[in-house]
Amino acid sequence: MVPPLCALLLLILTSGSGARALLPAESPQCSGDVGIQGGNVSLSDGLRPGSLLTYLCPLGTYPYPQPSRLCQPSGHWTPLRTSSSTHNPTPTCRKMRCPPQLQFEHGTVGPRRTFYLVGSELTFECRDGYTLRGSALRRCLPTGRWDGEMPACDDGAEHCPEPGVPAGALRRGSRYRQGDRVSYRCQGTLALVGSPERECLPTGEWSGAEPTCRFPFSYDLPEDVTASFGASLISVLGFVASSTSTDQNQPVLKTYSLERRLILSQDSVLHLYLLVDASKSVSEANFQVFKDCVKIMVDRIASFDVPVKFAVISYASKPIVIVPINGEEAGDADEVLERVENHMSKKAHGNRTGTNIHDALQEIYHWIIFQKEALSKTNKPDEWKKVRHAVILLTDGKFNMGGSPKHAVTKIEDVLEVKPDRNDYLDIYAFGVGQTDVEWEDLNAIASKKIGEQHAFKLNGPVELRTTLDSILDVKSIGEVCGLGNHSEGATAQQMNPWHVVIRPERGESCRGSLVADRWVLTAAHCFNNVQDTKLWRVNIGSTDIQIAQRFDHPQYNVRAKVDQGIPEFYDYDLSLLQLERPVHFSATIRPICLPCTKEANRALRKPVRATCKDHEVELLRQARVPAQFISLDNERLSVHIKTNEMWARCTEGAVQPGTLYAGKANVSDVVTQRFLCSGPESTGEPEASTCKGESGGSLFVEKKMRYFQVGVVSWGTYNPCAQSRPDNQGRMQRKPPPHRHHPRDFYLSLFQTQDWLREHLSPALHFLPPA
Template sequence: IAKAKLCGWLLGNDEAIVCFFILVAQSSILSAASREKVQIEGGTYTLSNQLQEASILSYHCEEGHYPYPHLVRVCKFNGLWEPAPTKPSKCRPVQCPDPTVVENANVLPRENQYFHQNEIRYECYGGYELYGPSHRTCLASGKWSGPHPVCRRDSGDHCPDPGIPPGGSRTGTLFGIGEKVTYTCNGNKMILIGSEERVCQEDGHWSGIEPTCYYQHTYDSPLEVSHVFGGGIKHTFASLQTENVTQEGRTIKLTKSEILNIYIALDISSSINQEQFENARKAVLTLIEKIASFSVTPNYEIIFFSAKPIEVVNILSFFDNKTKSLADMVKELETFKIQSKSTGTNLNEVFQKFQEKMAIIKQRQANFKEHQHVIIVFTDGGYNMGGNPTETVNSIKAEILMDKPKERAEHLDIYIFGVGTQIYDRNLKSLTVGTGEKHFFRLQTLQDLHKTFDEIIKDVKGLCGLHRNYGDMPNLRQKRQKYPWVMFVSIMTDEKTSNCLGSLVSPRFVLTAAHCFTVGDFIEKMSNVKKIHTHPKYNISSKRHRGIHEFYDYDVALIELVKDVPISPSLRPICLPCTEETNGALRQTLTCEQQGKCPHLRIIHLQRPTKFLFPCNVQFMFTLHSVSEIFVFHNICYIFSPDCIIKALQAKGINTTNVAEVVTDSFLCSGGDYPAIDKIACRGKINTKKKIKTKYFIIKVALVSWGNKVMKKCELGGVVESDKDSRDFHFNIFKVVPFLKSILGKTGQDYVPLVFVD
């Protein structure tokens, strides 16, 4: 008679564990007896394979609670539960990490522990200003709502105070260029997700990814995944869209130099139950179908794995003459069935398989170094075969990044989605690769992940500020794609030619300076322009009676085009303040005031391009596809201080001693040689636009209006450094939001309006 091997607790003794060898006919009786001791107070449990060997016992609690002391137990080959039960299981309220670690602030109310739905508020010490939310709530996910707040004061540091995550500690109090800070999580019950070490960079940003401390019960919500993973993946796909349209279904093929290879692996080992697998498969199907809505045709390698990888879609078939269709891939994924589940998990062999395919592609494709590679893995990280995959991942990094991690960062991303009831974070988080946002996610359930992927890919063509972040820019096309919003405005009259730069802010409108246009610039001369909208308060001669020959307050204009320009990687709008489009780029929901107070806007170290040379041969022209010289970014300090603005009185045509009459509070000031030598804008050649770079997106916050000094070196071209007296004055776009909204946000027109926030 066949026998079954079961796990269970000996009745009457919670501490003793025995393995029953019984006749099959008796199994139902003893299984019932065993189940009595498996109960969890306040919750339920499920068994993946009854009480058989390798069966996983998963505990489930209501929202806002988590199983304690363990999330799962596994029936081992010797019939013992692991981890061994030493106390009854119960559902405990979800706990959030200690928020009182924030520096220079009071956190109220101050408690020893904080649980689901607890609310707190932050009050900064005198002399410090709060950046981030003043109130936060402990969420069911085990996280605090909103971003981590920081209490800062103007210390003159190159990088802003990076703060401390709840439940964490930081070493390092110096924030100059090259200075490092390191993070740990307090206690052994939490794990650090993000960068353990961050370095202050020349551009005023911290390297790496903002750290967060997770409990074992902490997870990422679908909304977070959509914002973070979605921002990165949309940047990759949208930046590869080509203007050469060859239709195949809903996709448009890439040019030969634009190749995107996507490698997807799904864990089907015994630790992943059937429901989790089906949800992961549904998510992958949704992702593939949504990617097809981009004008890109990626190549796919899709693997299901346990002890051995099972190849469902072979990436090499995409490089044959007959490219695999979307329908073929969908069918192969939908019809795949798990024949049997192995108790082993070999994650290392998955990465080895991916590396093997990369090596073959490299042999076949002369332009392999131009390929971009995205690896997406769904697993719980509980590998028990094949060894640690870290070495294989490092080998892939070396092969793709070619000892140029910064310049080639966009060529490799590895995303890990932790799935399953028990996620082995330490096995997984070191396997991620990519810059900017985090690449490791802990998911409570895969049930709604396909909906998340559905949201991720929507409206990519409307993304503002998206650009290709190349290190080197070896050709003109890549230079154009790094600054796709730049529009060159040339106005030729009988008397003179005026050159200005504008920024595309929607498919229909270009933002530039009002002083670029005069009364003599007639609209009929401009075949591709419908109307010039200048700010109603702009009047360059309004203060001549006060000794100010030219007054540049409200020096802002919008050029309305006859028709929308085609959006592509080489032509894309920049983000404007106080819009929903900017909220999308920031991946936050902020009011206009909050956007103006975001840490990325309050950092004084920003960036700007300092050289623009375009061909000019028509009366009014936008150069959309040609860039003859490189844009050079330099650190710049925007300040509104007496030492900076006082130099405005040295400008030609200024005959007053009252600097407030010349420079209103709508201007930001740059230039000089302290604390660092700045770059200066050259009159008559360029009209530089001030931007803030935030991860993958660029947000316009000001534009150059005027300067106090004509530098002789401007005649020579190239980058010109400021001297101790030279200054540029930039008009703050936050000051003209009502004007922008009245035109760009106007509904009922023949163009799509921007959505402004209050």
């Protein structure tokens, strides 16, 4: 039988009246025949109108004739653009190439070719009487640029050194006395990045940024950007670090020697403006990556002892201010992060999907004008001159409305009176993300030009941007910033947990531990039961093995203390500190975790300088069920919940449940003291991890404000899920579920309850807060 609705529809469609049914029209879809030779494609919204098709090519190749196409409302892809007469060219992944060395003064270069494929080499030699600066041998990289440094032959006779000529360029000017200028012009389709004109300064340096010539399809690798942008940004941040002082409320300021440093005094401030592209070509997924990058920068930069205010703008056809620089929340990183998380949305721009970089920069100009005018009416009219400004702009395409962004940059430079003696008061970094319509000329027009620095970058995609920022803000230049973990795609377990260490005996089972300072590891004392000499033990941190210089077990730890009470093992005060034979060098894979009740952790929590240890305990353990993690034998993070307050007593009762070492003990407090933290499932089947034998000594840590704080040390448990288990096909331990009706419990020594001992040994490696 035909359903009534179908019958009605059939009647309409077959009516003999000659009238046609008005059915909803389907939007035409674009063709699915859109492959590329040698590569793959990515579609932002399938084959529907508005979908962006991106051609993806392997490293060392690039998409020709263009990197992307758009599905038009007509159901046709935008045509392939080509400078030749080729009709309907086939998209192809072409081999990357590097520009030729067109000019090399006072020397020879070879081999001479019109173009150079990836892996090609150039060698440089100078004539007699000239010395080679830069690289004698350069190789063509898969990204379309030469490695090494630009070579030049110099005789030392001029005020400024021979400035050199980048590959692909011609230079005008051959006099290098003070005030002389040289200019550069890139050939063909190459774009100049850096300063097109440079002047010989009284200091014997050339002004501006060293130029390079880039093909439209060339880009930077994350490691390239990490080196250039990282060094510059760290210089902008200062940085001013707190040192010890007899007065805890008046920290002594010390500066670190940097090539270009912008030291901020206590009465000055850095304004950091973060501008994020939300135009049509940015997919929702990529916008989320941009958003994550903003949160990373805010959180990490707030870790520096630098007075900083943040502004955040998303822009498409018009800018939307998420955090204004003159708002109350601008100086509070937590408030900024909250607004970014809850108020920054691509959908907020609606159908206004153009790319208007000019108006986004214009917002910054208006803020600066407002501040300058407001201060001019006070008794400190020149106070605005103390403010340093840094702009970080993220975009995936060239501007297409609002006029040239360079006009807004010029206005900002003029109002800030940026000139040689105030050059360090403004830094603008321009990031092009993805090969879609990102043009080197546009990036270079926005970016600052600083001696020895690069401010314009082009990365292959948002994931590479995230990787870059995680790496830049996680290098040793940051100093002893604690609790950082790299969560970019592809990060190793050690990069994610750089404080995690493995403690290996000469023979037998290993233990885990945590790096808390450059020469100190915190672990469990029971790892050394019946061990006197640890000279042959090794502490493995990342790929580094270090010997133990001294071991300090907690003096009140005694595993046999209650044998006469029928308790065979007693783990109160199960803590040990290992002093390493030499300090470690902090890096992306070696970094300390934050220890509560220290000034280092206080900065990470962004607490007032007058905060106490009790404030930290309340902040980190205020909930009845505190989400926490420990690191498994397979170097994976496993989740638990620390039970506090009234839930603590119920949790600890599991220590004497049937089938455990302490079953039948009348008093739980004989086994579990107030110094233990407790975790474990409250009901059968609850998804909560249990610790395995061999994970003892590791850190129990909580995440707060995108940082990691150790609150306990893994000591003992009622169930070992790794007992008699075998590794799976990937080499991972199979953690078995507990027996029926057994509720596993794990116990950790609380670092809040053992502060006196920690302070005794870790001062002055760490700077501790008052107890209360």
